[in-house]
Amino acid sequence: MMLDYYNVLDLLSSEERQVQSVVRDFLDSEILPHVADWWEKADFPTHVISKFGEMGLLGANLPAEYGCPQVNNMTYGLIMYELERVDSGFRSFAGVQSALAMYPIYKYGSEDQKQSYLPNMAAGLTIGCFGLTEHEGGSDPDQMKTTARKVGESYLINGSKMWITNGSIADIAIVWAKDDDQIVRGFIVPSDTPGFTANKIQRKMSMRNSITSELIFDDVEIPATNILPEAKGLSAPLGCLTQARFGIAWGSMGVLESVYYDALNFSNIRSTFDKPISSRQLVQDKLVDMVVDHTKGLLLATRLAQLKDAGEMQYQHVSVAKRENARSALNAARSAREILGGSGITLDYSVIRHMLNMETVDTYEGTHDIHTLVIGRDITGQNALV
Ligand SMILES: Cc1cc2nc3c(=O)[nH]c(=O)nc-3n(C[C@H](O)[C@H](O)[C@H](O)COP(=O)(O)OP(=O)(O)OC[C@H]3O[C@@H](n4cnc5c(N)ncnc54)[C@H](O)[C@@H]3O)c2cc1C
Structure with missing residues (x-):
């Protein structure tokens, strides 16, 4: 039973409470018994990702037309509650996938981008990460040094990002970089593009169940169609x-x-x-x-x-x-x-x-x-x- 001293759950619908209880049962039986071992080994158990997809935990509040469960935000919040009750690493994984990789595609992407990425991301078949923070300081993202130079029908991305959740297991990175006009733009960067390197950060004493990486972009060339057209500015x-x-x-x-x-x-x-x-x-x-x-x-x-x-x-x-x-x-x-x-x-x-x-x-x-x-x-x- 969820800790609920003030009967807050009584404010919720039966559907919302039902999802919370199903997610709790799943996590208690399949994740919780192993979580301390995974944390000790400092590894993220990637085999759980497809299961998270099947359970509807990825991009849960995004629209059904893109293969997502389309639950309301109350239910999404309850899912995050249950994931983090088990370990912050799992909420981080699902939170980054949902809110920082799928959401920017949904909010700022073209229709083609939404159709091509979101259903596979909801299923856990495509993993995303979000690269904003750089070595010089996360609190002041406008200082970013990463650039995206337009060359013909491509962008050339150069720079680096630090502390990126899911970085080393991501198939795509949402990379924020300054364009030729010094405007912050968002790009979908496949991690197998030449010049893209992800270095897993070692010796973490926190979030050991979560992968955190440095990303390096050395003349990473992506098609101009990989820009998120509606994302302009910080x-x-x-x-x-x-x-x-x-x-x-x-x-x-x-x-x-x-x-x-x-x-x-x-x-x-x-x-x-x-x-x-x-x-x-x-x-x-x-x-x-x-x-x-x-x-x-x-x-x-x-x-x-x-x-x-x-x-x-x-x-x-x-x-x-x-x-x-x-x-x-x-x-x-x-x-x-x-x-x-x-x-x-x-x-x-x-x-x-x-x-x-x-x-x-x-x-x-x-x-x-x-x-x-x-x-x-x-x-x-x-x-x-x-
Ligand atoms: C495990 C982990 C996962 C992360 N995942 C991601 C991710 O997926 N993607 C991503 O882009 N980033 C990620 N981050 C980066 C995270 O968002 C930054 O660490 C955070 O924004 C703080 O930036 P910083 O560490 O560079 O500290 P700094 O910005 O250097 O701040 C250091 C200290 O200075 C204080 N400070 C800074 N500016 C001021 C000011 N103006 N006034 C008063 N105090 C100030 C801060 O409060 C802080 O106490 C992750 C970080 C961690 C640790």
Whole structure:
């Protein structure tokens, strides 16, 4: 049963709750039992991808005419919740595939591009990644050095990208680069194009279930038809990030649920000084903070989905929910680790894995502080970002 202290699920339709429960059962039986081993080996189990496709977890909120399940955004959020409850790496995989690779093709692509890529991506047969961040700093993407030079009927792409989820397993990369007029444009770049290299980033202590790569483009020549015609300017990739951050706002609450139950169960079993530690006020204080933060975060995410389904969601609404929910899940994971004492540092429980993953989630897709400045700019009219 989903942690739901305020009966938030009662606000949802029976179809939405049904999808959530089916996805939870699937992940609990097929993914959860193996997740700690995969995390320890720092590998992404690619054999699950087609299964995710069959289950309708990829591009779930995109239209059926492109082979996607076309669920509403509330249901999409619940899917992200369930994926991340298991591990942030799986939500990252599905979130990047859906919101950062399929969505830009859907939103900014030509009809031909949509027909050729989206059905295979929904099925998990074509894997995508999203290359925006560069070595010089992710918070300021306008500084990008990657270029796309028009040469006849082709574009020549040169430059590099850093920290790219799915980079080494991707069949196509959505690459953001500046054109001859210094305008940011989006390109569909097949990863088998000569000059395209993906180097897997090693020694990660976070998101070990997820592939993260550096991408290098050395005179990568793609046909001019691979440009996303409607993506002009930095607002295009930022529009994709708004979609992905929506998923993070939901997914983080899945993490909070997981670490809370580990901490609650452990505290009921663990006795010191002849009493279960759950009877101690200091431990209860931590557990209560977790339940309260989960309740607040679930309400935020639910309202955000209602706004998105009504077509009223603004990017600053998403900043509030991403910032708040990622940070509260990170804090809860740290607190749960503390309640588990020494047991909290092994992979026998979920807490250290989630805690380390959440260090990434708090940072990527706009750091906590960058979202603070985005919201600050919105409410004061003063831009403290630049
Ligand atoms: C595991 C992982 C997966 C990722 N996947 C992708 C992906 O698929 N595609 C992609 O394009 N990117 C991806 N990223 C990149 C991610 O989005 C960036 O790491 C993030 O945007 C932060 O950029 P940075 O790491 O370069 O830090 P920086 O931008 O260098 O920031 C460093 C610190 O400075 C602070 N800071 C920066 N500017 C300001 C300011 N104006 N005022 C106050 N403080 C400031 C930040 O808050 C942060 O604390 C991923 C990152 C990770 C770790």
